Amino acid sequence: MIVFEHVGKRYGGRFEALAHLNFHIRRGEMVFLTGHSGAGKSSLLRLIMRLERPSRGRVLVAGHDIDRLHSSQLPFYRRQIGVVFQDHQLLFDRSIFHNVALPLEIRGLSPRDTARRVRAALDKVGLLHREKALPIELSGGEQQRVGIARAVVNKPALLLADEPTGNLDPQLSADIMRLFEDFHHIGTTVMIASHDLALIARMHHRILRLSDGRLVGDEGGV
Amino acid sequence: MSRHPGQRQSPQRAAQKEQPKTAQVPRRKGAQQHTTKPQGQWRAWLRHHRAMCLDSARRLVHQPVGSVLTMLAIAIALVLPSALWLTLDSAKLVDAELDASATLTAYLDHSVSDAEAGRIQEALSAQPEVSSTHLITADKGMEEFQQALGLDDVLDRLDGNPLPAAVVIAPKQPDPDEMEALAERLRDMSGIEEVRLDLAWIERLRQLSELGRRVTLALAVLFGLGVLLVVGNTIRLAVENRRKEIEVVTLIGATHAFVRRPFLYSGVWYGLGGGLLAWGLLTLGSGWLAAPVAALAKSYGAHYTLPSLGVWGSITLLVCSTLLGWLGAWIAVSRHLAGIRPR
Numbered sequence: 198m199i200v201f202e203h204v205g206k207r208y209g210g211r212f213e214a215l216a217h218l219n220f221h222i223r224r225g226e227m228v229f230l231t232g233h234s235g236a237g238k239s240s241l242l243r244l245i246m247r248l249e250r251p252s253r254g255r256v257l258v259a260g261h262d263i264d265r266l267h268s269s270q271l272p273f274y275r276r277q278i279g280v281v282f283q284d285h286q287l288l289f290d291r292s293i294f295h296n297v298a299l300p301l302e303i304r305g306l307s308p309r310d311t312a313r314r315v316r317a318a319l320d321k322v323g324l325l326h327r328e329k330a331l332p333i334e335l336s337g338g339e340q341q342r343v344g345i346a347r348a349v350v351n352k353p354a355l356l357l358a359d360e361p362t363g364n365l366d367p368q369l370s371a372d373i374m375r376l377f378e379d380f381h382h383i384g385t386t387v388m389i390a391s392h393d394l395a396l397i398a399r400m401h402h403r404i405l406r407l408s409d410g411r412l413v414g415d416e417g418g419v
Numbered sequence: 420m421s422r423h424p425g426q427r428q429s430p431q432r433a434a435q436k437e438q439p440k441t442a443q444v445p446r447r448k449g450a451q452q453h454t455t456k457p458q459g460q461w462r463a464w465l466r467h468h469r470a471m472c473l474d475s476a477r478r479l480v481h482q483p484v485g486s487v488l489t490m491l492a493i494a495i496a497l498v499l500p501s502a503l504w505l506t507l508d509s510a511k512l513v514d515a516e517l518d519a520s521a522t523l524t525a526y527l528d529h530s531v532s533d534a535e536a537g538r539i540q541e542a543l544s545a546q547p548e549v550s551s552t553h554l555i556t557a558d559k560g561m562e563e564f565q566q567a568l569g570l571d572d573v574l575d576r577l578d579g580n581p582l583p584a585a586v587v588i589a590p591k592q593p594d595p596d597e598m599e600a601l602a603e604r605l606r607d608m609s610g611i612e613e614v615r616l617d618l619a620w621i622e623r624l625r626q627l628s629e630l631g632r633r634v635t636l637a638l639a640v641l642f643g644l645g646v647l648l649v650v651g652n653t654i655r656l657a658v659e660n661r662r663k664e665i666e667v668v669t670l671i672g673a674t675h676a677f678v679r680r681p682f683l684y685s686g687v688w689y690g691l692g693g694g695l696l697a698w699g700l701l702t703l704g705s706g707w708l709a710a711p712v713a714a715l716a717k718s719y720g721a722h723y724t725l726p727s728l729g730v731w732g733s734i735t736l737l738v739c740s741t742l743l744g745w746l747g748a749w750i751a752v753s754r755h756l757a758g759i760r761p762r
Contacts, residue, residue, distance in 0.1 A: 248760075269674075272669075275672040276672035280670060280671070286663075286666075286667050288663070288664055299667070299668060299671060300671045300672065302467070303672055305459070305464065305467060306463070307459075347671070
């Protein structure tokens, strides 16, 4: 599903955020990406979303070199990736329902299908009863679950998460991770950047370790 | 970005049912693989347009003072060139009359009788340069003079008719040089005392109206730019206010067109609102000026009404203002979107 071939990323010509990355993530796999802050986890995810382009090497997603996507194709590429952010990036001027519906509105789904799929996604994260609430009325953990609902409402083949449990207590973090596992079980490729080592060690999935932009560990793969 | 999905439902949605669960391969060409059938796409496009059209209007209504101020600024910028254009339009009518009035007048000797005058008229008509002639006998001239001036009493007190008979000659070519040459020749004919042609003031008026036309055009361009700036600045602030929203929707796959759409509709609404206000101001202004203008014209014995926009003028004004609003928004959004990249 995702292949990195000799990928390097420099910022401003000198700072080397990522170097010599080689790895392969199979379709349907669940992978944790870990490392200290500044190790390059976010940069790596941004490369996959094509928010950045690699300075060297190739990033292949579903067999295609995404560096060669034309800028007019990017929106359609990004619609196939569900992304969960640490700060969940919800829009505070609209209800939970409309936050989750956003990807479907962008795709132009009919209101009926939109409503059905939004409710299914909210049900999955256990927030169906809060669909009319505004994000500000929800707790941090609930907001993060809304973010996850928005990421999966489009039924993406690939789910990326950048520190999804960053601000949550251990219990809530475990709940969120179990949610990601559920999506993994229905065949979604899941990649989660996290520095919560204790939590991810308990979950027995493949772990990629980054340090100073280099891959220093790849364990637990099947 | 619409807040009203779930309101409208159409019966034929079969095309858009389930999306495949498995990965769709991002092909290098034909990027629409993830969307629905063409008919559904078309309907989705229309739906989004309608939603954004209403959403933009709602946002304007929610900030009535700011919206009206912006529209008023647009209206004021539109009123001046429109008023000038109207004035010029009525001047054009005068101009057309002037063209027709490019004539020579041959005044006959007082001694010439009406019968002789008729013969002279025939002789003049026979000239190759002459297109048509029109005889005004001394009596008829007096009659017209009286009608024009309304000075019956004074003229009645005169002994006899001091006016000569005259032949008005319309040349085939209203060219100043040729007319001058023709006048020179006619002066030598017997029975003709004097030939008058007053080209200088016609020419002067023409230059004046050309000057007015160019000034109006220049002002229209300048004020049109003013409208673009007003709308552009307003939209720039709107884009800045919704920066976060733009970043998020770009992250989850919104196209530029999708992001741009609500702002373009805002521009259209501002332009249309400004145009309507300008129309109102013009109507109000001409109503306010109508009475004194009519009174002034009447004191000169003339009948003159202020020009009005009319149906086509009104439509032109509204279409222009709407287009200017749209263009201003387009420029502002395009310039600004380039600077917004998701973090």
